Amino acid sequence: MAGIYIHIPFCKQACYYCDFHFSTSLKKKEALLLAIKKELILRKNEFGNETIKTIYFGGGTPSILNLEELQAIFDVIYENYTVVNNAEITLEANPDDLTTEKIIELSQLPINRLSIGIQSFFEDDLKFMNRAHTAKESKKCLQLALQYFDNITIDLIYGVPNMSNEKWLENLKTAFEFGVPHISSYALTVEEKTALAAFIKKGKVTPVDENLALEHFNMLVAETEKQGFVQYEISNFGKPAYFSKHNTSYWLGEKYLGIGPSAHSFNGKERAWNVSNNAKYIKSLSVNTLPITIEELSKNNCFNEYIMTGLRTIWGVSFTRIEKEFGLNLLNDFKENIKPFIKNNLLEIKSDPTLGKVLVTTKKGKFLADGIASDLFII
Structure with missing residues (x-):
């Protein structure tokens, strides 16, 4: 089975930290849809007869679309693809869009999961990030959304300059009090060509403190565990039965179609991505041409990607899979390369009843997972 990701590249305003592809102008919205x-x-036969088990509207801000616009996209999907009955269908939404009327409308669509970009429950943090919503709207939308949707995840950002440990704990406490079953939480990252990067360079904003981020991360892990959440991926914490099926499919190497400007796709052997330009995307498809670049993945690419995703999840990296897909010699080299990380208590080997021996990050190693993975890459 496969998934469909749909990128809606529109936002009301630009968050200072964001480097995703989006536009704050809605002039081309109708043509882009x-x-x-x-x-x-055009891509309905790309994965043959595979059924669709997840659909994910990301962006940008998909909640900017109205009921009719979303329904029109669903109509095309269901007319051209075979979607399983219990498909997980997620829509990313911003609190300022989630009025009572909007939430009721969304509940009438096939959408059964909301991903709400809270980021913080504090007004000063939201202003620092240039978010379009207020702290009051964050709480109000959650009260409303939980009346119509059982499966809700919220985004929270930690490591924000001037965010004390007490404020971060209060953010987590507020999320727990609402009873949301899933939290995605990320350290504030300074990406090139963002407003945040420019502010730091000019000295207008305090640089991001990695030690503060680590403190917040450790608090996040400890507090979510107390509340019965499972950290099934470095940045994702879910109650049992509420893990994101769509995102999990990425980490487990399953196929997915990426639709819309800048969206990425994966078919098991090739990775592909659409042009990150709304006008070029629209122009290309107006003449039935896919605005896509395709890269055939080498053996090394596939291995590196498996190590990167595997070490971020509770499922880890399977020794059996490495031997089967990449050969015994590579497995033996891998076993040698991981020894220093095991010695330093960053990685450990566990036995899985299905997968056999698997390599996973320890509590100490989790925050460093991406760096550890890159050290194990084949160049």
Whole structure:
């Protein structure tokens, strides 16, 4: 089975830290939505007879779309793809969009999971990030959304300059009090060509403190564990039965179609991505041409990607899979390369009843997982 990701590249305003592809102008919205529907039709046979088990509307801000616009996309999907009955269908939403009327409308669509970009329950943090919503709207939308949706995840950002440990704990406490079953939480990262990067360079903003981020991360892990959440991926914490099926499919190397400008796709052997330009995307699809670049993955690429994703999850890296897909020699080299990390209590080997021996990060190693993985890459 496979998934579909749909990128809606529109936002009301630009968050200072964001480097995703989006536009704050809605002038091309109608033409772009037409192009998205065209791409869905043109690519309907790409994965053969595979059924669709997850659909994910990301962005940008998909909650900017109205009921009719979303329904039109669903119509095209269900007319051209075989979607399983219990498909997980997620829509990313911002609190300022989630009025009572909007939430009721969304509940009438096939959407059964909301991903709400809270980021913080404190007004000063939201202003620092240039978020479009207020702290009051964050709490109000959650009260409303939980009346209509059982499966809700919220985003929270930690490591924000001037965010004390007490404020971070209060953010977590507020999330727990609402009873949301899933939290995605990320350290504030300074990406090139963002407003945040420019502010730090000019001395207008305090640089991000990695030690503060580590403190917040350790608090996040400890507090979510107390509340019965499972850290099934470095940045994702879910109650049992509430793990994100769509994102999990990425980490487990399953196939997915990426629809819309800048969206990425994966078919098991090739990775592909659409042009990150709304005008070029629309123009290309107006003449039935896919605005896509395809890269065939080498053996080394596949190995490195498996190590990167595997070490971020509770499922880890399977020795049996490495031997089967990449050969015994590579497995033996890998076993030698991981010894220093095991010695330093950053990695450990566990036995899985299905997978056999698997390599996972320890509590100490979790925050450093990406760096550890890159050290184990084949160049």
